[in-house]
Amino acid sequence: MKISDRQIEGFLKAPDPAIRAVLLFGPDTGKIKEFADRLGHTVLPGFDDPFRLADLTGAQLRDDPARLADEAAALSLTGGRRLIRVRDAGDGNTEIFQNMLETIQGDFLVVAEAGSLAAGSKLRKLFEGARNAAIIACYADEERDLRGLVRSHLQQANIRCSDDVIAFLADHLGADRMLTRMELDKLILYVGEGGTISLDEARQAIGDNAALRLDDIVFAMAEGDPESLDRALTRARAEGMNFQPVLRAAQQHLRVLHLAGNLVAGGQSIDAAFKAAGFRGALWKVSDRLGRQLRGWPANRLAEAMNRLVEAEMQCKTTGLPADAITGQTLLGIALSARNRSRAGSARP
Template structure:
């Protein structure tokens, strides 16, 4: 079934029980991730539970197609319904999912993440046409949707933006839902919550002080330094990110989205695209200042290496969410290991 954009948030909050597998795709990687996690929480309260959540990649299923059905049919040691999360999916997996949907095993909810898929995508058409599956598109927020996201998040903390502040936020956010949410969290911390029963006004000065006109640029610096194996730049970029109060989870989430984009770019190259063509598929588009760096990353990272890096990031995210774990140290060590892997590939 195809989920209309106006119905997407309602569906995500309470997925149709007839859908055993749900494809979430589109250029807004942050929104894809957000909707996947929202649906995961409708099944599993603790997203760090290794017994009820299985993480698979595109290459995992290509090398072992039966693993999808095996994971979907597996029973949790401690009971409860399971989630099977598939990252970086593309049309090369269509046949595997077609077979699975024809005779689904177990009661797990299968959540499938993909980048931008065109109207003729075989994977997208399969999920849209199946009665026991669903497809949800994720595109960058238009101004109306973005205003709703801003007002809703601020209102939850007893805050309301003055007109000038709202205009500033609309002008400087919106290309990626994940970045938008991170920047709004910074604004909330800076402005402070409102008092119970009344709304505190967020001023233009508040917005300018906490949300830069290059939102997410510090994250880009960290990611590019790690992916290129530039240790000195990584150390500097991490220091800047920490000075800007960017938390470890935000860095790992941004890195996860970037690795997924590189994975999709590698898949495009395997099917005949050149590097420039592969980069045009990035959403949001790569800023011109990062173009050379991302091109080098595409040349230096194949899909097998990207899978290993993504596994490291996912494990780090789980560790950071565990009570008492030093999230800053875990994030730094993970970035260091990825940078070392990038340097090893240059030898």
């Protein structure tokens, strides 16, 4: 079953109890995580109950195909519905999900998180066609939706502002749902709950800095420029940037490159392809750079780099090592690979 845009909000608040599994996919990783958390909270108030929560990855399911069915069939020792989260799901997990949907009965909800999936994806088709499953596409917010998100977030903190402030914030904080909320939280801290913010104050508190810092990092990575990337990472550390969102921004950028590349191959212009792929920003400023990035990233290399970024994010969450060190090492490794590939290509006769 496909959940339409107008149905999403109601579904996230109260999913159909007949639905056993939900697939979230698309280029906006922040939105995917937010929707996954909201669906999870309809089952569990908190995600700290090991008897009712199983947190898996697509790679783990490929290594142990029976794991998903076992978790779905298990009974909670403390009673209550079980939540099973599967991160980084992909077409390689399709048969595993199909077996679970067709054979397992129990009181559970599976929430699967995937990146961008093509229209012909086996996993998409499975969840869309199954009576007991649902699929939600998570693309970058349109301007109207983004303004609604900004307004709602500020209203929750009783922040008063004009429509001009809302428009400014929507224009500058739209790359990723999670990053948008983080920057709005900084703004609320700057103003204070119950305060009023003017357009000048919004520019001082937000400006283009958040977007520019991330753009400097992800563009240097994608362009194979480790020297510029190292300088951008050093500035980010000095400014106290949270590095896990940097990894998500890098994942999103590569997913947008992947989707745009498919659209360009189908005959679309670069600008039209990137707009359709969910790129937010002034395309006229960076169109040439994005075109060069497309030419330097074959689809298989994009998949490898995205996997490295996903693994780095998991390391940040599980190893206890500094997130900035893991992030920096991963991004620099990707940038070096891109540069070496570019040099090897230019050296061919």
